[in-house]
Amino acid sequence: MPFLHSQTELDSLKTKLETASGSDRIELLNQISSQLLLTDHPETSRPYIEAALQEAAGKSRSKTLALNNLGLYLKEISEYDSAYVVLQEASQLAENYGYQELLPDIYSHLGSVLYKLSQWNEALGYNQKAVLQESDERKNTNRLLNIGKIYFYQGDLNQALFYYQKAGDNAEHFADDLGCANACKEIGTIYNKWGKYSEAREYYFKALQSYEKLDDKKQTANILNEIGSNYRKEKAYHKAIEYQEKSLQIKKEINYKYGMAASLNGLGISWKMLGEYSIALKYYHEALQIQEEIKDEMGAAATISNIGLIYQAMGDDDQALRNFLKSEQLARKIGYNELLINNLLAISDVYETKNDFQNALSYFSLSVTIKDSIFNQDKHKQFAEMQTKYETVEKEKENEQLKHDLELNNLIISRQKEQRNFLLSIVGIILIFSGFIFLLYKQKLKAFRALQKANDIIRRQKQELEIMNKTRDRFFSIIAHDLRNSIGSTQMGVELLDNTAELSAEELNLVVGEMKTSVKNLSNLLENLLAWARLQIGKTHADPVCFDLTEIVQEISATFKAKLSQKNLALNVDLPAVNPIFADRNMVRSILHNLLSNAIKFSHENAEIRISQKIDDKNFRISISDDGVGMSEDMLSRLFRVDEVVTTPGTYQEKGTGLGLILCQEFAEQNGGKIRMESKFGSGTTATLILPVGAPAEI
DSSP states (O other), rough: TTOOHHHHHHHHHHHHHHHOOOHHHHHHHHHHHHTTTTTSSSGGGHHHHHHHHHHHOOOOOHHHHHHHHHHHHHHHHTTTHHHHHHHHHHHHHHHHHTTTTTTHHHHHHHHHHHHHHHHHHHHHHHHHHHHOOSSSSSGGHHHHHHHHHHHHHHTTTHHHHHHHHHHHHHHHHOOOOHHHHHHHHHHHHOOOOOOOOHHHHHHHHHHHHHHTTTTHHHHHHHHHHHHHHHHHHOOOOOHHHHHHHHHHHHHHTTTTTHHHHHHHHHHHHHHHHHOOOHHHHHHHHHHHHHEEEEETTHHHHHHHHHHHHHHHTTHHHHHHHHHHHHHHHHHHHTOHHHHHHHHHHHHHHHHTTTTHHHHHHHHHHHHHHHHHHHHHOHHHHHHHHHHHHHHHHHHHHHHHHHHHHHHGHHHHHHHHHHHHHHHHHHHHHHHHHHHHHHHHHHHHHHHHHHHHHHHHHHHHHHHHHHHHHHHHHHHHIIIIIIIHHHHHHHHHHHHHHGGGSSSSSHHHHHHHHHHHHHHHHHHHHHHHHHHHHHHHHTTTOOOOOEEEEHHHHHHHHHHHHHHHHHHTTTEEOOOOOOOOEEEEEEHHHHHHHHHHHHHHHHHTTTTTEEEEEEOOSSSSEEEEEEEEEOOHHHHHHTTOOTOOOOOOOOOOOOOOOOOOHHHHHHHHHTTTTEEEEEEETTTEEEEEEESSSOOOTTT
């Protein structure tokens, strides 16, 4: 278990308690309570908590600690409402008396209780407050994981993954093996949700290895159950049952009821998929009994729905409907929206099977309304199909009545049939002839499109060849110009060094400095040419991940500290403290590094450079602005052209290769974005990197 002291240390505290008195005794009672709450038997902490509360009367800090332990104890035994009341009292005491060091733990426990009560927004608020007020960063790993879990259950998987990764980074920084394992488990859950089962399993087995090494039975059991669930989704049902049985056995050994219910539920699902409905029902009912005992409403709602699915598969529509309705009411009560929608769809299916199309349509319509409002997904087609079925039934009723009326006029009906058949024959002939004409038209259209497609391919290949020729010419132009100049300068310096005896110390330093500059320019040129060449032959591709943009900007700013100081430039960065973005981290870093380098290069002494950002529904914009030399409209129009050489010395005569901005634009396009340049000669330049908001559709 996390932060668990050895039994020897716990026994030592109990020995000290026997002779302690006053404030020392209360402190020992609180320490023993805290440690026992982290064991597999948290109920053993109750006597120590009660003693601490009784003896802490009039001692506000000791009482706050005791109330915090009591709230955590009540949470462990699933008395969530009572736990919330007690923890609220503890937080009020800590706030009133200024016990700031106690607040992060209390807020974190309040967030955990509200999470169990399905009050997502309130739980998120308390966990965020805990992270912000914690002075010891190593304690924030679990809080970041809790924030990720809340986003997960709210359906925001990208935000959940962002916080899981931050938690993993935090745990790794402080060598927290348990925190790393927990982060791996949650990241695996995200990949599982995305259907990337083998990737999910890699993270799960990493977590399992760590939990077994730490001898953490509770988490070992939990991850075994997750692995079983993962195998079940790949239809490896017997493999799934093997891992779920291992999980259940460990949970029974440590009397972990919440986990026992989860494993029993998973076993029920696996046996159902194998068609063993009676075995599945047995596991579901055992799970439901435990969930009702520990007041796990979320788990109970899911289990009742699973029982309904069993009865539906067995053909018992009445029992299935009864369970779906019960689960639907409970899911609506706790705000479990995903399960609510599944239940509404299941109820609609049962009514459709029972030929009650009006109720089927009603429940399906309700599911569509809720799903549209929460997930913004279009279900109009299915709704129309259900409505058509309902209208078909109504139409059939009307036809039956019409048929009854028409039977009274058999002679008229017979004549109408003859007329109808004659008209149908005529219509049939017309349709056949029209079909023949349409077939000829389709064949000609197909041939025309094939020819058009071939022409398009030829035209595109021609354009690509022209671009390749321009690229080749540009490549050799740069080599002929910059590479020759750099090597020529270096060669001249070497020749001068052959006659060092004739050079003064000042002249020698000047020659060496020029050679260093030439070598540096040559290195930058070769680096840019290599990167550009890799892009042209398709060996460089974007690898988007979630990362903190503000952190990248800070790193880049640090690398330019000396250059900023050389020109006495002020760098004003106006970015949020936490600034998640989804893109290729290395490409974005290269782009911002190049843009900031240009801003410094073309800025006058004692000037200012500004870094800012704007975000709207579609785009993420980060701008780097300077008040330097600026550019003319002609230069702006030629900046990103591969067949043009646009390179200008800086205010300190700094040289460039002319490839930097071209590389930046191609890196931006690799990430679905672009670079926009705004400049006025003599008034400065603003370079803006524009990237799309959010992750790609396949993620």
